[in-house]
Amino acid sequence: MPRAALIVPASAAATLAVVGAAEILLDAQFSAAPAAPAAALAAVAGGMLLAAWRPVAGAAVVGLAFPIAVLGGLHGPTGAAVLGFFAAPGWAGYRIVRARTSLLAPLAVQLLASLGTWVAGRASGSTVAGLGSQAWENLFFGLMAWGAWGVGRLARHLRDRAELLARLNTALDAEREAREHAAVAQERQRIARDMHDAVAHSISVMVLQIGAVRSTLPVGTAQAEMMTGIERLGRESVQELRGLVGLLREAAAREPAPPPSLARAEDLVAEVRAAGLPVELRVDGDLEGIPRAQDISAYRVLQEALTNVLRHAGPARTTVRVRRDPGSVALTVDNDAGTGTAGESPGGFGLIGMRERVAACSGTLAAGPRPGGYTVEAVFPLARVAP
Known part of the structure; x- marks a missing residue:
């Protein structure tokens, strides 16, 4: 599972748990009878955590907070539950590839919210005012769930479009x-x-x-x-x-040179070593089979970083570390202080180009001086979001 697919819902679950606990402690009605709001909070936090693996099931569990709160004697959902009604469908809309499958998340929240308003209406008695209140609550929670789902789908569309542009840019580079x-x-x-x-x-x-x-x-x-x-x-x-x-x-x-690839990192290091740079390469993991966009971009970043060392630090001792795990590829170029600084000279575009390549793959780049040298570290996420 990609790290972001776990971090986002887990962080949301922790935040909602803190908000719900503060709500129980500070609200006099909840603190007097904490069982019902605590049970609703457990459904919200547990549902958001479950959404890391099963977004639709997690949204359904979050939606159960409304009926649980009403059956426990409350007049409506807690504040943490209301926030969960927004977060769970939005995450499902972003996380799930197929739009039709992700539709089940806001639908489940809306149906459970309708169930909660119906139970609350039965408990308070059916009056004209009560029916109007139920209709408004159904509309409110429906708009919240479907609006959040729409925001999630839009965010996913923008992310997929950015990935497509990155792949097209890679194909154009190769062409x-x-x-x-x-x-x-x-x-x-x-x-x-x-x-x-x-x-x-x-x-x-x-x-x-x-x-x-x-x-x-x-x-x-x-x-x-x-x-x-x-x-x-x-x-x-x-x-x-x-x-x-x-x-x-x-x-x-002759055939054209092999395309840029981290699998050829040893050849690249050998070329730079022949140019006078004492560089050591350490590889952790299999560098074969990396997606083309990330593979080429990582190779170019490594190439530019080593070129910067030669250009700005001279023959400084350098260590290159390449690590691949199931979710990402990370490369680090760490050089000692030389005759200059291995950073970007005024008006240079090396670091700018590296940042653009890393950002196009939704990765992160950290580059800057350290005591006694300079370090460039880039991380490229690999795994796509599963349906």
Whole structure:
């Protein structure tokens, strides 16, 4: 389960428990007979906690707080229950993927609220004023439950849209890199053709002309020997040009470099180490199978962070830690103080780009100096919300 899927309802349950306890202690009616409000509070807090695993069932348990309070002798739901009627359907609307399934949460709250108002009406007697009050309460709690559900669905829509934009941005980056590789290959092919068609051909013609001139000179003369040397040098130049053309064509025909991936973190560290940075890589967990958007973004953040160390701190001892667990991928680049500071120079965009990449994946980035060095830490959530 994603960490946020547990933290949000658990925090809501704890907050409602504190609010409900304060309500029981401070309200004279509740403190005189605390059994009913305490039972309603237990339903609210327990339902919100259950919503971490079963949002619809949790909303139904929260909705039971109204009938429980009325059956216990109260005239209506407690304040904590009213807050729960808003929080539970809203969380279900956000948490559940399918809108039709999430509709059951506000429906359950509305039906249980209607049951509570009916029980309260039966206890107080059926009068015209009582029927009007029941109608208003049904409308009020229905609007609250369905309004909260709508807010939750809107929040989920915005989050899904942000994730889609992040995936599209990743796909565009990959396409741009492929186009750049194709453009480089095409340019190499053009240079190879130009060298073969123009330079090598011209030199070959010159060699033939020099050979023709040499054949008219007396054998053994200095002029003949000089022409022979020029002719030999021309032929060697043609061979070297043909070899260079072959290299260019081979380079153009090679497969493009593998796409950016944390699975290639060792290669990236090796490149930076070859550039003079003493860096150590520590990997905890399997880096294969990470979702493409998070995988590429994490690789780019690591690449930018190591580049910043080289640019601003010089050959400072650096440690890279990559940790993957079921819910997230975290990477830390920690370098000692060097000739400079591994942060962002005035007018630089490295940290800004890293923050944008992390934010596009709904992750977090912390970057700043520490005693004796500088630390960059990025966390990318992995698991999508389950239906």
